[in-house]
Amino acid sequence: MPKVTVIGAGLAGTETAFQIAKEAKKNNTDLEIELYEMRPKIKTPAHHTDNFAELVCSNSLGSEFLTTARGVLIKEMQHFNSIIIESALESKVPAGQALAVDRDKFAEIITEKINSHENIKIIRDEFQSIPETILENNSSDYLVIASGPLTSPSLASEIQKLTGNNEFLKFFDAASPILTSDSINMDIAFKASRYGKGETDDYINCPFYDKDDYYAFWQALIDAEKAPLKDFEKEKIKYFEGCMPVEAIAARGIDTLRFGPLKPVGLTDPRTPDKKAFAVVQLRQDNVIGSLYNIVGFQTNLKWGEQKRVFSMIPGLENMDIVRYGVMHQNIYLNSPLCLNPDLSLKNKSNIFFAGQITGVEGYTESAATGIVVARNIIGQIQKQEIKPLAKETMLGALTNYISHADPKNFQPINSNWGIINTNPDDMEKKIRKNKKLKNEFLAQRSLELIGAAEASSVVLT
Numbered sequence: 001m002p003k004v005t006v007i008g009a010g011l012a013g014t015e016t017a018f019q020i021a022k023e024a025k026k027n028n029t030d031l032e033i034e035l036y037e038m039r040p041k042i043k044t045p046a047h048h049t050d051n052f053a054e055l056v057c058s059n060s061l062g063s064e065f066l067t068t069a070r071g072v073l074i075k076e077m078q079h080f081n082s083i084i085i086e087s088a089l090e091s092k093v094p095a096g097q098a099l100a101v102d103r104d105k106f107a108e109i110i111t112e113k114i115n116s117h118e119n120i121k122i123i124r125d126e127f128q129s130i131p132e133t134i135l136e137n138n139s140s141d142y143l144v145i146a147s148g149p150l151t152s153p154s155l156a157s158e159i160q161k162l163t164g165n166n167e168f169l170k171f172f173d174a175a176s177p178i179l180t181s182d183s184i185n186m187d188i189a190f191k192a193s194r195y196g197k198g199e200t201d202d203y204i205n206c207p208f209y210d211k212d213d214y215y216a217f218w219q220a221l222i223d224a225e226k227a228p229l230k231d232f233e234k235e236k237i238k239y240f241e242g243c244m245p246v247e248a249i250a251a252r253g254i255d256t257l258r259f260g261p262l263k264p265v266g267l268t269d270p271r272t273p274d275k276k277a278f279a280v281v282q283l284r285q286d287n288v289i290g291s292l293y294n295i296v297g298f299q300t301n302l303k304w305g306e307q308k309r310v311f312s313m314i315p316g317l318e319n320m321d322i323v324r325y326g327v328m329h330q331n332i333y334l335n336s337p338l339c340l341n342p343d344l345s346l347k348n349k350s351n352i353f354f355a356g357q358i359t360g361v362e363g364y365t366e367s368a369a370t371g372i373v374v375a376r377n378i379i380g381q382i383q384k385q386e387i388k389p390l391a392k393e394t395m396l397g398a399l400t401n402y403i404s405h406a407d408p409k410n411f412q413p414i415n416s417n418w419g420i421i422n423t424n425p426d427d428m429e430k431k432i433r434k435n436k437k438l439k440n441e442f443l444a445q446r447s448l449e450l451i452g453a454a455e456a457s458s459v460v461l462t
């Protein structure tokens with residue numbers, strides 16, 4: 001009986017194991033699935049619990065709206081009954097257009113579903129070295145490495161050997177603080193969603209009405225003391241633009257924050273509708289009961305005492321009670337265009353697959369999405385079916401295509417975005433081409449049709 005071993009019960013590993021088990025059951029395929037998770041025995045620097053699929057920073061999986069690239073990806077994943085998306089919907093908290101979750105409930109639901117799955121065997125241990133049974137030629141066993149951006153050092157060196165000693169690529173990712181809602185001064189802060197989208201009270205907003213208060217906050221932020229980096233991390237700090245520490249955004253200029261996470265537009269205090277804020281900090285609900293909120297876009301590497309001192313200068317947060325401080329960590333990922341085939345297996349070992357952030361996708365949703373692709377391809381191999389790659393006009397197909405075909409000289413982690421979708425202007429009428437909203441609707445519609453057709457397109461090999 002073939003055996004599939006999945007390393008890492010994070011976003012990608014749980015999705016991969018779940019999808020493989022689901023497909024195997026559907027097709028009456030006998031196989032063994034083992035899922036390794038090293039926590040709690042070995043901890044990572046960013047995880048706080050023993051739960052599977054823990055969200056280490058923001059509690060948002062991104063916009064659910066079909067006119068956004070992430071929204072399309074979420075819809076495509078729902079087509080495959082993604083455990084990550086279904087569990088997110090079961091643990092959803094109000095957050096305007098975003099699919100945000102109660103992080104503990106979300107991870108508990110997934111842990112319970114995977115633990116109680118009759119076909120998935122859980123091994124709570126560090127996976128350190130790749131066994132001969134997987135490395136030998138014609139092995140009928142499969143390995144999926146979904147150990148994430150904080151892969152344990154011993155496994156990381158095994159991976160390096162497997163990939164012909166190609167150096168890992170690296171960048172920094174940071175997490176933002178979480179605080180108790182009863183420590184927010186609601187005489188100053190107010191509830192509202194930007195432009196009233198979603199439920200009107202989805203976010204708590206802390207307005208800077210006074211320009212000088214904002215500039216004093218900005219100055220304190222850029223002068224604040226940062227947590228020291230380890231020597232190997234100091235060589236060259238490379239951030240991912242979408243998750244840059246708030247102090248690094250501030251250091252780019254006095255007003256950069258006001259055009260980024262502190263954008264004041266579309267947010268008005270209903271008590272003072274004529275008053276215009278100079279900058280607004282938003283807080284997003286972090287658990288179902290609404291007792292915790294995170295500061296949106298405030299991922300940070302400031303020392304903990306400095307986070308308390310500087311963030312308390314935000315109007316309404318003067319007495320804030322931080323229950324989890326922000327942290328920053330170095331992430332590793334493969335130079336996938338050099339190492340991986342389009343089905344996300346290793347170029348020199350087609351029974352070893354990679355899924356998640358380690359492949360060079362960025363984000364919770366994208367990491368989980370690659371698990372669907374890998375599961376589909378492994379089941380295809382086991383059932384001796386030719387699995388056609390998902391169309392490049394779909395978000396899942398476009399992401400997979402990017403990580404296996406981008407320029408290896410400048411390979412950067414990627415989120416879902418419209419730019420990677422295969423678009424032929426001749427496919428669209430002129431009026432659609434010229435209107436961004438119509439164009440996105442057209443691309444979303446086409447992508448969902450193609451995802452629907454994908455399963456019917458696999459060919460059984462004799």
Ligand SMILES: Cc1cc2nc3c(=O)[nH]c(=O)nc-3n(C[C@H](O)[C@H](O)[C@H](O)COP(=O)(O)OP(=O)(O)OC[C@H]3O[C@@H](n4cnc5c(N)ncnc54)[C@H](O)[C@@H]3O)c2cc1C
Binds near residue numbers: 127148
């Ligand atoms: C500090 C930080 C902040 C981030 N913030 C965000 C954010 O706000 N929004 C967002 O969308 N993305 C964020 N990311 C990026 C990314 O989406 C997450 O890291 C995501 O969890 C990646 O999913 P994954 O499944 O690839 O890895 P993970 O979810 O990290 O799962 C990997 C699992 O493998 C386990 N593991 C590692 N090595 C071994 C081993 N040898 N044996 C057994 N188990 C092992 C780990 O314990 C972990 O549970 C952040 C990343 C970091 C590091």
